[in-house]
Amino acid sequence: MLLNFIDELRAAGIQASLKEHLVLLEALDREVIEQTPEAFYYLARATFVKDEGLLDRFDQVFQKVFAGVFSDYGQQPVDVPEDWLRALAERYFTEEEMEQVKSLGSWDEIMETLKQRLEEQKEKHSGGNKWIGTGGTSPFGHSGYNPEGVRIGGKSQHKRAIKVWEKREFANLDNSRELGTRNMKVALRRLRRFAREGAAQELDLEETISGTAKQGWLDIRMRPERHNAVKVLLFLDVGGSMDPFVELVENLFSAATGEFKNMEFFYFHNCLYEGVWKDNRRRWSQRTPTWDILHKYGHDYKVIFVGDAAMSPYEIAYPGGSVEHMNEESGETWIKRVVQTYPATVWLNPVPREHWAYTRSTQMMRELVGDAMYPLTLDGLDEAMRFLTRKKS
Secondary structure: OHHHHHHHHHHOOOOOOHHHHHHHHHHHHOOOOOOOHHHHHHHHHHHHOOOHHHHHHHHHHHHHHOOOOOOOOOOOOOOOOHHHHOOOOOOOOOHHHHHHOOOOOOHHHHHHHHHHHHHHOOOOEEOOOOOOEEOOOOOEEEOOOOOOEEEEOOOOOOOOEEEEEOOOOOHHHOOOOEOOHHHHHHHHOOOOOEEEEEEEEEEOHHHHHHHHHHHOOOOOOEEEEEEEOOEEEEEEEOOHHHHHHHHHHHHHHHHHHHHOOEEEEEEEEOEOOOEEEOOHHHOOOOEEEHHHHHHHOOOOOEEEEEOOOOOOHHHHHOOOOOOOOOOOOOHHHHHHHHHHHOOOEEEEEOOOHHHHHHOHHHHHHHHHOOOOEEEOEHHHHHHHHHHHHHOOO
């Protein structure tokens, strides 16, 4: 079974070399963990997963290979047909009904009973009080009620389960998934260059100890706080076809604000032209000339465009092509100026990569940024940050 586990990990894109396999076997041989499925899961995960973006993928492989419930002695699980776990109907219980349902007792009694049910049960059940099923008062299954039991599949209703089978705790960390604020921060941290700048507000413990030893009295030394010195210009496409991605872009904006102390942001619509803005409510009355940005911020800034690049090709290629105003110069001209001024420029696209080829404007924009367009997923954001790290200003 372990060899099958290794094969499945490799098939899922998780590095599982002979070295990791031997490390796992050695750890098991030396009994560094308790003989429980949970302990084995964490040991295997620590051995094979080197990137937290692969945690969810590992969980899926682990569940696929070891699908079942182990006893405390690590016995082979018994397979439960998947359709048994499908909710046939959701049942709601009155307080009187809930009071009539009794707990099986201790942890050992519950797990031993589950083992017996797995061995004895031959068909699916729904609405009962004994077998593994749905919508009843049995301690095993889901979509019902029991004061203490094992939830198998389904979603939590009463928060009473003492054990959850097939629970996936890292579903938001698959590197092919779209992002939440937390894992966006993880990906953005690839773009780091630490420096100590500004006022001395942090205690320098080593220098304080050294100075005190030399002077013979308490000599407190302070130093500037260490922070990420990377400078970022963030351009955010708003409105129109970007409306479905508002929450995703908000998460990115929040994550970037937390990670980059030297960051300036501006809004644009569809394509960059001669003016951008910081307040969408005053987009026409308070605009910042794009020329001013190019002259104000140094070449060491990293530029990140965020948008779906979905528009009429005329909006990119021709003067007057903007859908909102009469632009004297084409959007293509302004994008080229940004890329020339800031060689470290990327475009993050919330639309899946496989759809880009169907939109001419997306292909045009991708060419304008030197093919540095990446999907707004954990994996894509990681690629973009690596590119910006390598690219010299």
